[in-house]
Amino acid sequence: MRPLPSLVVLFLVVACGGTKAPDSRYPARPEGCEVKLFHDSPSMPSDNLGPVMAICSESVSDSDCLRQLIDETCKLGGDVVWGVPDKPTKEDGKNLWFGRAAHTKTAAAPAPAPAPTQRTPR
Helix, strand or coil: CCCCCHHHHHHHHHHHCCCCCCCCCCCCCCCCCCCEECCCCCCCCEEEEEEEEEEEECCCCHHHHHHHHHHHHHHCCCCEEECCCCCCEEECCEEEEEEEEEEECCCCCCCCCCCCCCCCCC
């Protein structure tokens, strides 16, 4: 039996963690949506949505392949992708970009003030 290339194994490992249902708070966004990219953790509170990756041939520019990674983030409803390396991993003639999709947490709206109580004269 021929062993699986490590790129396929990596994909299977990442995919195994991605079987949960999408977060209903953050519906899918269209390709080309605006996403903030971080090499480390995001600088703002965010909800983690899951792993994303883009696999491109070496003939595809890094910026175009990163756009594919960002579009994967959009599909998950994210506006942040973090943990993205400075350079792609190279494997079997392909460039691999990976990261974690997230969505910025919004501040919770303050609870409405209770209605004033009316007192009836006695």
